[in-house]
Amino acid sequence: MNIPLSKRLFVTRYPAGCATNAELLSAMQTFETVIVLIAYRRFPHALTSCASALESLLQGSSIGAAKKDGLQILVRKATTKSSAVGAFAPDEMNDLRELRNQIVHRGFSPQDDGPSVDLLISTGIPFMELCLREFHHYELLGNLLPEVEKHIQVAQQVHQLAKTVAGGRMSHCLDSLSYLVRLRFAEGNLPGWEDIAQHGEATGNRLERVERAKQQLELAGEVTWPLTCAVCGEPDCAMVELGFDGAKPSRLQPMAMTCADCGFSAGPAQPFMTEVLTTDQVKAAEPLIRQEYGL
Incomplete structure (x- = not known):
């Protein structure tokens, strides 16, 4: 049966x-x-x-x-x-x-x-x-x-x-x-569920939010770079704060991240989360990051 x-x-x-x-x-x-x-x-x-x-x-x-x-x-x-x-x-x-x-x-x-x-x-x-x-x-x-x-x-x-x-x-x-x-x-983006909220441009212009987030981090003197958010998948909206690896000072190390679109964030209170989510993207973008910041 x-x-x-x-x-x-x-x-x-x-x-x-x-x-x-x-x-x-x-x-x-x-x-x-x-x-x-x-x-x-x-x-x-x-x-x-x-x-x-x-x-x-x-x-x-x-x-x-x-x-x-x-x-x-x-x-x-x-x-x-x-x-x-x-x-x-x-x-x-x-x-x-x-x-x-x-x-x-x-x-x-x-x-x-x-x-x-x-x-x-x-x-x-x-x-x-x-x-x-x-x-x-x-x-x-x-x-x-x-x-x-x-x-x-x-x-x-x-x-x-x-x-x-x-x-x-x-x-x-x-x-x-x-x-x-x-x-x-x-x-409402799971099978069998109705739309119960709107996400995206209804909460403001994404590009403006990304730029504001980047400016706030840069004003604090941080090295930051926009990446594709590993959670929501939106490009160039996850602002990642970068430092230098203590074991390998020449290598850029992801320290914290905040997505200006979906709001996901991770930092010292979530050890290794930013590293796992962003390391591959940071490695790929490292030449451009160094050129931008004169590193």
Whole structure:
């Protein structure tokens, strides 16, 4: 019996079995809810939803699952059916399950944001990718909206760099994905959503806003350069503040950024975010930047 499929928000194609596999369909729908919760920075609830998606996914996989099996037993059964799943970090899966249980039964506080983001990026999403690949021959990141896929990868890169800093914060790693999804909701530019706001020239002339932003930064004595915004995609509207790399003084280093069009910004409070979002563009523009500033 085929199951009626709901409209998709971020997934471009469901796994082939979704039309007849209710648990698999539930897992995919719940994963989309995870992204919505990330967008509105409800990170602990995004983690609990991710754990629920994993339970549904494994219930709908050929691992010999019983209806009463919880996540711990489901993971254990999955490891016997796939060597790749068996090799996945067991300690991190235990951490994810324990934090999920704590949040569900005792609630959460702002102090749970960082650990929730850490486990989402390092464990929850990668484990879902792996199980979909192993048990359903489906690539999760290859079947998301391209800009959503891109900013999940940005989060992974920022997270990897943040781990190298002792006591590094993690809650900012999903900032660009969060901002992107809120922006697209506001624009009505996600499948199945009506226009609920207007974005662009209604908020003022973009070129004038970009020029004002550049002038404000230059008055502060900063080296700045306009780049294409990695979030909204508008050209020449992301003003990037540049400094010099302490390890390589001859190299320009992205320090902070502000988009004069969509308003996304990142700076010292979001370590490595500006670097990941803009380094390639800065490298490409470096000869022109040096010529403009006489560097």
